[in-house]
Amino acid sequence: MNSPLLVELFTEELPPRALRRLGQAFADSLTQALAKQHLLGSDNVTTSYATPRRLAAQLSSVLAQAPDQSFSEKLMPVKVGLDAQGNATPALQKKLAAKNLAHLTPADLARESDGKQDYLIAHGTAAGAQLQNVLQAAVESALADLPIPKMMRYQLADGQTSVRFVRPVHGLVVLHGSDVLPVTVLGIDAGNSTQGHRFMSEGPVTLSHANDYATALADKGRVIASFEDRRDAIRQQLDKAAAKLGASLGDETEVTALLDEVTALVEHPTVYVGQFEEKFLAVPQECLILTMRLNQKYFPLFDPASGKLIHKFLIVSNMNVDDPHHIIQGNERVIRPRLADAEFFFETDRKQPLASRVEHLGNIVYHNKLGSQLDRIERLRKISSHLAGMLHADVTLADRAAQLAKADLTSNMVGEFPELQGIMGAYYAQYDGEPAAVVKALASQYQTRFDAPVTDDTLVAAILFVAERIDTLIGIWGIGLQPSGERDPFGLRRAALGIISAVEQLAAGHYLSDTSLNGDAAQAASSGQTGINLPALLDFAASTFQPGALHSGTAEEVLAYVYERYRNQLAGDYARSVVDAVIALQPPLQEVTARVKAVTTFAALPEAESLAAANKRIGNLLKKAEGDLPELDPSLFTEAAEKALYEALSAIEASARADAAQGQFEKSLGAVAQTRAAVDDFFTHVMVMADDPAVRGNRLALLSRLHATMNLVADISRLAQ
Structure with missing residues (x-):
């Protein structure tokens, strides 16, 4: 017999942020367990259900007994x-x-x-497995495999037995077609009855068939069982309400995150409109938005033209009533004191200049091995000033931005809402009359990445952004807290990628001598900007820590780590061998992408494979060379092939180096490609390791020059198959 199977676990309120994942994991695990027993029909479709008080899975085609x-x-x-x-x-x-x-x-x-x-x-x-004999183990396995963030222990109705699960379970439905199958989990026996909405249900919902689940819950229980259907219903209501008010829901990323969480809090969503006093709009809108979204799960509304917050918000309620004024007024009463608190914190914080808060950072520990936040500020000032010098930027502004970077940590507002670090500092700095470049730097220091070309207005912000991440990488890495596996509690991966993004945007804004940017070599050179020397910058950053605070080799390890992150980032878009070839040289960060593109073009040339293999062979020969190689002496050439290789190399060497220095990487590699015939002929007719030491040394010297020219842009031996 082939029939649909329904398994539902009815619980107390499940963790909202984990609900969607729990529902999908439960359905997937149950499906996999039955598939291993060959109990699924070929046309089976599994549907996952998840509400605040239930996890369920419906499999459309399940056999009562598997084939032999x-x-x-x-x-x-x-x-x-x-x-x-x-x-x-x-x-x-x-x-x-x-x-x-x-x-x-x-x-x-x-x-x-x-x-x-x-x-x-x-x-x-x-004989094939029987469903009723294996389902007990399949359900138990599905529950055991759930990605539960935190388990709880609770006592069963007998007053003696204790079990562990994410939340207490009060009901279990297991239906194969219309038959209840004998399954018992967490002290609950399976049946065919579940509970609907906590307040709006007509009573217990009895299911006569597994296919009745979603419809019966919606009609009798007033519950939308599907997470996706419930989410879509909320989104439609939100969009409709916002459009009716001529408003916008704001940043889509923030809306999406909140929408997922709210979907996990309601079983029958209805959207209502609330409002608050307009006077609160004088408070920085980030504070109001945060308290509405984070604390109350409200959707703030914005003016579509200006993007400014308006004094109305949307409530997603779990009740659908004819007269919702009590619900609306109750939510408005809840939000009012929170907004008043934000107003009080803001007004109180403004009474004290931001700069006067810096000295109090000495009372806040950054890390017990790295000192206080004040110690960190002093390091940031040094790193920022040093970096500003590299970029010919205003050192005074860079120093001031670093000095004020963490001052808002002592404010009332950040104490209440840690998520507003930097944002509140920028507001307070603006009210204190700090330079606009400093204000912008404070506001953007915590963003994930730099995503726009740097301009004169954002140069100081880019400097603080890089300095903050370099201090984090050097300090945290240097005390032995490197990322391990998926664990990266200090965000070092994010910090490395942030540095890369900032350097890319500095180059895009023409603040670095990246001559690969559309012929801007003259402009970069005339400005005197030589770019960010990352190894030197990391060494300098390491020197700003107390002696003995970091283990030796920290700067070198962090440098390798940054390039490793760049490698992983680029490997999704380019051939791994190409990326490895470029990263092996650790070129200036702003040149990495341009070099990868050039090597990608080179790798497609017919000469590439042969030259890459020859380059690898040359590298191995040079490793075997004893002592320093002599100066190349053409008079020692005895074979026509080595003379031909010398002439071919001499013809392209200067231009290849000049092109590489000017960022014309594809052109430089194209010149190298011209040596293929001479290289192939050399290795066919010339014995490099000749018996005569002078001849051998001279041939190795020739290959050394060839090797260096070949690898001006990348280590092309990495392209060898």
Whole structure:
């Protein structure tokens, strides 16, 4: 019999941020368990359901009994399983009994060799699994595999037995078609009845068939069981309400995150409009938005033209009533004191200049091995000033931005809303009359990445952004807290990628001598800007820490880590071998992408494979060279092929170097490609490791120059197959 299967676990309120993942994981695990038993029909479709008070899965095509399955069981070596007379040894008899194959005799067993010895093999056909016999284990396995953020222990109704689950369970439905199957989990026996909405349901919802689940819950229980359907319903209501008010829901990323969380809080969503006093709009809107979204799960509304917050918001309620004024007024009463608190914090904080808060940072520990936030500020000032010098930026402004960077940590507003770090500092700095460049730097220091070309207005912000991440990487790495596996509690991966993004945008804004940017070499050179020397900057940053605070080699390890993150970032868009070839040289960060593009073009040339192999061979030969190589002496050439290679190299060497220096990487590699015939001919006719030391050394010197020219843009040996 092939029928739909429904399994529902009715619980107390589940963790909202994990709900969607829990529902999908439960359905996936149950599906996989039954698939292993061959109990799913070929047309099976699994549907996941999740509401604040239930996890459920509906499988459209499940067999009552799986088809018979053929099997092949490797038992043991023949010499172990049979005695001299060919009879089963006790070891074989025990093995057969353990496999439920005791009825088989040695004559029933096949013999197969693995190349070393013969084995006894049992072939046969086993009866297919019965659903009612395996479902108990499948459900238990699905529950055990749930990605539960935190388990709780609770007592069952007998007052003695304790069980562990994410929330107490009060009901279990297991229906195969219209039949209730015997399953018991967490002390609950399966039935065919569930509960609907806590307040609007007509009463217990009895299901006569597994296919009735979603419809019966919606009609009688007033519950939209599907997470996706519930989410879509909320979004439609939000968009409709916002449009009616001529307003916008704001940043889509923030709306999406809140929408997922709110969907996990309601079973029958209805959207209502609330409002607050306009006077609160004098408070920085980030404060109001945060308290509405984070604390109350409201959707703030914005003026579409200006993007400014308006004094109305949307409430997603779990109740649909004819007269919602009590719901609306109740939510308005809840939000009012929170907004008043934000107003009070803001007004109180403004009474004290931001700069006067810096000294109090000495009372806040950054890390017990790295000192206080004030210690960190002093490091940031040094790093920012040093970086500003590299970029020919205003050192005074960079220093001021670094000095004020963490001052808002002592404010009332950030104490209440840590998420507003930097944002509040920017507001307070603006009210204090700090330079606009400093204000912008404070506001953007915590953003994930720099995503627009740097301008004169954002140069100081880019400097603080890079300095903050370099201090984090050097400090946290240097005390032994490097990322491990998926664990990265200090965000070092994000910090490395942030530095890369900032350097890319500095180059895009023409603040670096990246001559690969559309012929801007003259402009970059005339400005005197030589770019960010990352190794030197990391070394300088390491020197700003107290002696002995960091383990030796920290700067070098962090440098390698930044390039490793760049490698991983680029590997999704380019061939791994190409990216490896460029990263191996650790070129200036702003040149990495341009070099990768050039090497990608080079790798497609017919000459590339041969030259890459030759480059690899040359590298191996040079590693074997003893002592320093002599100056190249053309008079020592004895073979026509080595003379030809010297001439081919001399013809392109200067131009290849000049092109690489000017950022014309594709052109430089194109010149290298012209040497292919001479290189191939050299290795065909010339013995590099000649008996004469002078000849051998001269040939190695020639190859050394060729190797250096080949690798001006990338280590092309990495392209060799």
